[in-house]
Amino acid sequence: MSPVWLFFRRCLQVTPLPQAASGKSTNxxxxxxxxxxxxxxxxxxxxxxxxxxxxxxxxxxxxxxxxxxxxxxxxxxxxxxxxxxxxxxxxxxxxxxxxxxxxxxxxxxxxxxxxxxxxxxxxxxxxxxxxxxxxxxxxxxxxxxxxxxxxxxxxxxxxxxxxxxxxxxxxxxxxxxxxxxxxxNKVFTVNGKSVHNVKMPSDLVYCHITAVCALPNGQVLVSDRMNYKVKLLNQQYRVVSHLHVRHEPLDMCLITPTEVAVAVHDEVQFITVSQSKLAKGRKLKLQHECTGIAHNQGDLYICSPTALYKFTLRGELDCRLYEDTSANLTVYKCAVSTTGDRLYIISPEQNKLLTLARDGTLLATYTDPALGWPHGLHVTPAGQVLVCGRWSNTVQQVGWEGESKLATLATEEDGVWMPLSVCYSSITSSIIVGQYWDDNILVFRVE
Incomplete structure (x- = not known):
């Protein structure tokens, strides 16, 4: 009978542990x-x-x-x-x-x-x-x-x-x-739609919903650009509180479950939510216009019309991550992946969605004739990427790699007309769309 060792192959390319650990330090x-x-x-x-x-x-x-x-x-x-x-x-x-x-x-x-x-x-x-x-x-x-x-x-x-x-x-x-x-990359399926009016008696003109932010308790914040207001909606999407801001609010992002940061012209206005009431907090004054804002792990990502900057929550500039001066509006809105390793920005004039690495390196570019003038951008808590086209009247889901379309979730036939903002609420499993010169928001129930 053959010796037992003949039944085993000799292990190749094995490095002794002391040798493997030698000269390598773990940060x-x-x-x-x-x-x-x-x-x-x-x-x-x-x-x-x-x-x-x-x-x-x-x-x-x-x-x-x-x-x-x-x-x-x-x-x-x-x-x-x-x-x-x-x-x-x-x-x-x-x-x-x-x-x-x-x-x-x-x-x-x-x-x-x-x-x-x-x-x-x-x-x-x-x-x-x-x-x-x-x-x-x-x-x-x-x-x-x-x-x-x-x-x-x-x-x-x-x-x-x-x-x-x-x-x-x-x-x-x-x-x-x-x-x-x-x-x-889990693709949403739309299985219902409702329409909700967010106009207030004190509004002077039609609503212009440039940003939507879903709170963990099921309430929703919307920024009404033309009426200079941030409005709080209850779970039935009725306005229950509001605040005036000094200039047109263009975007907002969640900082904590009860605090948001709002992009207002050349500053960031922090707003807190308590017992269905809104209250203004501190401000960050910027040296440039602020068109888009996102938050991840204590970092603020702020868009100017042609550049993306990284700030601390205290308002200290960390670095300029990306810049494109080839047109007037190349960096409009931004979002961050759930894992924090990817940044997404939309370039309306170039009809592009760009995906960047954490250090600002360009990883992918997505273009689509069916996504004319991208205006709204959102990453869900599960990492799904949503983007809406203002001129194309569409809401799309794009792969997390930022290279291809996964689905067209809503079009003009579904009531989408010049969409400006998009957001997902995991509490209600809904995609909320704000539109241009429209007093209504659209709420699409999804699975």
Whole structure:
């Protein structure tokens, strides 16, 4: 019989651990920052899935209630008709059968409610199952990365540091791939539309909704350029509070769950939301016009008509990331990917969507004749990229790579006319569109 060692191949290209770790130092400060960013993104994705699950649950409960209410109304209407049509002479003879009918209908209704609820729960469970799988994967990846993050500062010795750093980087890469595969290119499907008026009695002209911002509690902020207002809408999209700003508000972004930053001419106006009321906060004065604004991990990205700048939240200029002076309006609005590694900007005069690396390097350019004069731009919490064309009257979803169109979500046939802004609310699973010279916003229900 052959020796046992003959059944095993010799391992090739194996580097002893001391040798692999020799001369290589892990930058634990940078690794810690990357880990914290990834943990934050994974938590964001987990919350996103849980919000969708909750939204589905609420929608199904409401659907069940409406079905049962409709049945009740139909039955009551039928009984009244029977009682009304019964003549007095036969009423005595008909009273027992009607009473019997009432009891029978009561049992039928109880059975209907039970079976309907059972069917709807089964349908809901089927729809929630894949969401739970992704949610659970988010939790698992967070758990593994968090424990590595906690353990790394306690690691002693070059070899153990090397192993811990390598394992942490692998987990970060795995998490990034997971986010992009499960979220960023998931195509929306539109399954309903509603229209909501956001005009106020004090508005002097038609609304001009240049930005929409969905808050985590289901409320929505809109900037009304021509009326110099920022308006707060409740969950039913009715105006419940507003603030005047000194100049035309062109864009806004979420800073915290209760604070937004608004681009107002040559300054950034911070606004807080508390108990359905708006209040002005601090201002950042700029040396240039501010047409677009985005926020990610404590960094502010601000567009001038031809350049993209990076600022701190305190208003300190970090750097100019990108510039194009070939036309008057080449850098209008911006957005940041969920992972923070990509920046998106729209160039209206060139009909382009540009994708940049974190350092401003151009990664991709997207053009489409069906996207004339891009004006609104948004990245969802799951990383999906939405852009709307003012002249083409379209709302599109573009791949996270910024290279191709995934879907046209709405067109002129759906009521889109000169769209200026677009935003996604994960609470209501809706895409909200603001338009030019229009008192209404469009709300598209999506899956």
């Amino acid at each position: 634990f400060k940078n690794l810690s920052v990357s880990t914290e960013n990834t943990l934050s993104q994974m938590k964001h994705c987990q919350t996103y899935q849980e919000n969708i699950m909750m939204s589905l649950k609420v929608s199904y409960k409401e659907h069940e209630r409406l079905i049962v209410d409709d049945l009740r109304v139909s039955i009551v209407s039928y009984l009244r008709e029977c009682e009304t049509s019964t003549v007095n002479t036969t009423h005595k003879h008909m009273q027992y059968p009607i009473s019997e009918m009432r009891e029978e209908i009561k049992y039928l209704l109880a059975d209907f409610e039970t079976s309907t609820i059972k069917e709807k729960k089964e349908e809901l469970n089927l729809k929630q199952a894949p969401l739970k799988v992704v949610r659970d994967s988010c939790i698992r990846l967070q758990y593994e990365l968090f424990h590595l993050h906690v353990a790394i500062p306690k690691v002693l010795g070059k070899e153990l540091s090397f192993i811990a750093g390598k394992k942490c980087l692998e987990n970060i890469q795995q998490s990034d791939i997971f986010i992009k595969e499960n979220f960023s």
